[in-house]
Amino acid sequence: MNKPLLAVLSSVALAGLGATPAVAAPHTAKAAAVTVDFAGTVSLSNCSGSVIRFPNSADTDPALVLTNGHCLETGFPDPGQVITGQSSSRTFGLLNSAGSKVATLRANQVVYSTMTDTDITIYRTTTTYVAIKKNYGISPLTVQDTHPTAGTAIKVVSGYWKTIYSCNVDGFVYQLKEGDWTWKDSVRYTSACNTIGGTSGSPVIDTATGKVVAVNNTGNENGERCTVDNPCEVDENGNVTIHQGINYAEETYIIPACFTTGNKLDLSASGCALPKP
DSSP states (O other): OOOOOOGGGHHHHHHHHHSSOOOOOOOOSSOOSSOOOSTTEEEOSSSEEEEEEOTTOOTTSEEEEEEOGGGOTTOOOOTTOEEEEEEOOOEEEEEOTTSOEEEEEEEEEEEEEEOSBSOEEEEEEEEEHHHHHHHHOOOOEEBOOSOOOTTOEEEEEETTTTEEEEEEEEEEEEEEEETTEEEEEEEEEOTTOOOOTTOTTOEEEETTTOOEEEEEEEEOSSOOSSBTTBOEEEOTTOOEEOOTTOEEEEEOTTSGGGEETTTEEOTTSTTOOSOOO
């Protein structure tokens, strides 16, 4: 996992930032339609995240924050475990376009968290989208409700490190196994997105639309096979491949169908494919 940052890793991570920076993918004939910056992203105590909305969310709905399941403050969810409605008072540093902290948002609930099939935590905050916009001039990021496409130019925006990685969607992984956890239909980045500890939970943004298509979560650090911090790819026939130095994200297009009026979670809603408790 692009794990929650531990003190023992700080010097390594800082050295990584001082090394070769992430390099943008080669330009294509189709220029990006939007500017991707830090506005709407957040920093957690040990991870990154973003304020998100869905296509049908209302401005008056309670604002939601998206990060990884393995960033949950109460510890990694077990394989097969789904957490809903858990009380939380977690805080998030809201960033503006330049990456400066402009406010502290506070959660009152873990709406949904799991590391089964995907790796996500969604928090409900004590404020609304319209209040954030009025007070700080910042809009949420919209989660795309359709499957991402291979070759898409993307940016991984880390609120923790205030760093933006630029690359492309290299392809999709049938199963990504790491330790005891298995994720399905994961996004594989091209090599330029060399994410590090602390980037966990960063939104993966389609540079043509500005929408969130995935959430950054892991990478194979040492070339090991299917161990923690060294995920392996498993295809439909059970064949295992390893890509040392390559990083991954979990798709988010399946999330919007599970939220109804008022940004309320409804795992029984039509089209909702998130794992259930």
